[in-house]
Amino acid sequence: MTILEEALALKPYMVELRNHFHSHPELALNEFNTCKYIEEKLTEIGLSFKRVSATNVIAELDSGIPGKTLLLRADIDALPIQEENDVPYKSQNPGIMHACGHDGHTASLLGAAKILSAHKNDFKGKIIFAFQAAEEIGNGARDIINSGLLDNVNRTFAIHFQSGLEAGKFAIKSGSDMASCDRLKITIHGKSSHITYPEMGADSLFVGALIASQLQTVVSRLISPVEGGLIGIGSFHSGTTYNIIPSEAVLEGTIRAFSKESRKKLADAVRKIAANIADEYGAKADVEIEDISDPLINPAETVAEVIESAKKIVPTENIITNIEKRFMADNFADFSRKAPGTYVHAGSSDGEATSFPHHNEHFDLAQDSYHYAAALAVQYALDFLTRE
Numbered sequence: 001m002t003i004l005e006e007a008l009a010l011k012p013y014m015v016e017l018r019n020h021f022h023s024h025p026e027l028a029l030n031e032f033n034t035c036k037y038i039e040e041k042l043t044e045i046g047l048s049f050k051r052v053s054a055t056n057v058i059a060e061l062d063s064g065i066p067g068k069t070l071l072l073r074a075d076i077d078a079l080p081i082q083e084e085n086d087v088p089y090k091s092q093n094p095g096i097m098h099a100c101g102h103d104g105h106t107a108s109l110l111g112a113a114k115i116l117s118a119h120k121n122d123f124k125g126k127i128i129f130a131f132q133a134a135e136e137i138g139n140g141a142r143d144i145i146n147s148g149l150l151d152n153v154n155r156t157f158a159i160h161f162q163s164g165l166e167a168g169k170f171a172i173k174s175g176s177d178m179a180s181c182d183r184l185k186i187t188i189h190g191k192s193s194h195i196t197y198p199e200m201g202a203d204s205l206f207v208g209a210l211i212a213s214q215l216q217t218v219v220s221r222l223i224s225p226v227e228g229g230l231i232g233i234g235s236f237h238s239g240t241t242y243n244i245i246p247s248e249a250v251l252e253g254t255i256r257a258f259s260k261e262s263r264k265k266l267a268d269a270v271r272k273i274a275a276n277i278a279d280e281y282g283a284k285a286d287v288e289i290e291d292i293s294d295p296l297i298n299p300a301e302t303v304a305e306v307i308e309s310a311k312k313i314v315p316t317e318n319i320i321t322n323i324e325k326r327f328m329a330d331n332f333a334d335f336s337r338k339a340p341g342t343y344v345h346a347g348s349s350d351g352e353a354t355s356f357p358h359h360n361e362h363f364d365l366a367q368d369s370y371h372y373a374a375a376l377a378v379q380y381a382l383d384f385l386t387r388e
């Protein structure tokens with residue numbers, strides 16, 4: 001039997017698991033029942049596991065023969081969205097939904113774990129299965145890394161389902177794949193006064209408006225248009241009524257970049273612009289930039305390895321290597337910076353019902369997605385861990 005056939009034989013198992021996770025979604029850092037269920041399945045498979053912080057589950061499969069270590073990652077958290085699909089496996093938790101495919105990632109990785117357990121004698125070294133909490137809020141990954149778990153890992157690997165790409169196709173991109181993510185909060189402290197006495201106040205709302213518009217010029221002047229970057233402001237709150245100059249304004253947004261250098265350049269520019277504009281009008285700007293995730297860059301070497309394995313699963317024309325990089329972020333980037341690895345986009349569409357965008361209330365996955373994802377993880381693990 002080929003690996004794909006083994007995975008196909010487990011399709012009903014993975015569909016059942018995925019539908020279970022889909023019916024019982026939990027928000028980032030609250031994945032307690034999800035973890036319990038994952039641990040039940042790991043116990044059935046016969047794998048040992050532990051928790052890293054409250055809701056990251058880490059399992060290990062050791063061949064017993066010294067060799068390299070590969071880490072396979074699945075993210076497990078859901079989103080604060082009310083599901084609008086009328087399906088038997090519809091979310092039973094009001095206002096919470098798996099609308100990004102993490103339910104499918106978790107089910108596929110459990111499928112892969114089951115298959116690999118049966119192949120324990122076919123590889124050297126160790127496989128770590130990381131069921132990561134809280135990807136949607138940029139959490140989880142660093143808890144796992146800070147625990148020391150990746151210190152002796154040679155390779156990392158993750159699959160994310162991709163709506164709009166047909167099930168059975170993989171998109172694997174060498175180099176820049178996804179952006180870094182920083183969360184930006186600018187608080188402007190001014191001074192309130194009657195609206196008719198602007199000279200006696202410091203207008204935080206006006207300063208905030210200037211900063212918001214000035215920030216839109218930064219990327220175009222500081223970053224190569226070919227590389228790209230983004231500063232987006234998503235919220236702006238200030239003021240209480242029509243005739244008071246407000247003493248405070250708060251802007252929140254995000255900075256996205258494709259390299260460490262650009263990321264720093266943009267952050268420095270945001271700080272400088274906010275401080276200068278505030279200063280000019282007698283206000284003060286506090287800039288907080290929270291580091292959520294590194295830029296996701298797939299090394300050419302690991303991409304070549306994964307493509308070689310993917311060719312054993314699907315026809316070469318189903319492996320797409322020229323996709324556009326995107327401004328979304330995934331903190332798998334933190335894993336692959338620590339130990340080189342590849343992020344694969346796996347198709348999860350087979351018609352209209354499974355082609356809604358990620359984070360949409362109608363999002364769904366094709367049932368034929370899981371066995372392809374599991375098969376690629378298994379094939380790559382066997383290829384990487386038998387290699388000299």
Ligand SMILES: [Zn+2]
Pocket residue numbers: 099100136358359
């Ligand atoms: Zn998402």
Ligand SMILES: [Zn+2]
Pocket residue numbers: 100101102135160
């Ligand atoms: Zn996601």
